[in-house]
Amino acid sequence: MSDEYEAVLAAVGPRLRALRRRRGATLAALSEATDIPISTLSRLESGQRRPGLELLLPLAKAYRMPIDELVGAPTDLDPRVHPRPFTRNGMTVVPLTRNPGGLQAFKHILPAGLTEGREPDPRSHEGYHWLYVLSGRLRVVLGDQDLVLAGGEVAEFDTHLPHWFGNADARPVEFLSILGPQGERFHVRARYQPNDLTDPGDPCDD
Numbered sequence: 001m002s003d004e005y006e007a008v009l010a011a012v013g014p015r016l017r018a019l020r021r022r023r024g025a026t027l028a029a030l031s032e033a034t035d036i037p038i039s040t041l042s043r044l045e046s047g048q049r050r051p052g053l054e055l056l057l058p059l060a061k062a063y064r065m066p067i068d069e070l071v072g073a074p075t076d077l078d079p080r081v082h083p084r085p086f087t088r089n090g091m092t093v094v095p096l097t098r099n100p101g102g103l104q105a106f107k108h109i110l111p112a113g114l115t116e117g118r119e120p121d122p123r124s125h126e127g128y129h130w131l132y133v134l135s136g137r138l139r140v141v142l143g144d145q146d147l148v149l150a151g152g153e154v155a156e157f158d159t160h161l162p163h164w165f166g167n168a169d170a171r172p173v174e175f176l177s178i179l180g181p182q183g184e185r186f187h188v189r190a191r192y193q194p195n196d197l198t199d200p201g202d203p204c205d206d
Helices: 003-022 027-034 038-046 053-063 067-071
Strands: 086-088 091-095 104-110 128-135 138-142 145-149 154-158 163-167 173-180
Touching: 003 038, 003 067, 027 038, 027 053, 053 067, 104 163, 128 138, 138 154, 145 154
Parallel strands: none
Antiparallel strands: 086 091, 091 104, 104 173, 128 154, 128 173, 138 145, 138 163
């Protein structure tokens, strides 16, 4: 762990003691409000107990403030995402977000002729999908529709609807995609109410 984070953790105890005293609360009152034993609160404030979520969450609730403010987390953390591209079925996928379980953004690169002559194999899974073509021409099979999107065009759809992406011609294609959890939609263009769901697939298996 970096020296910066060690310094933050070391300062949590005195920070919590100062906060409690400013609020005019006793250890007994705080213990009653958080269900944390007085002895644990005392050791936490003196630095003898390292702060964990099991302690910080009830304290943040009792003080009615975010955890990062409660512990004095640094606000100048590096905001850059350092993606690790991977290849799936010949397509390069670059993750652009770090948000498991929430909205996830990817950049997809289809090499020239990758899907040329390949029969589409539509898949469906939980979620909602938004995509934007950066360059090239993207073939999108969406249920009964067979579409071609050029650079600058956008599509949105419920991923319960079977879908497949591929090169519309022999040229490479680059596009962005944002996948959201079911019910978390953008500007809705298409809705689908499946009678029989197929096996869910990986968001990047499209």
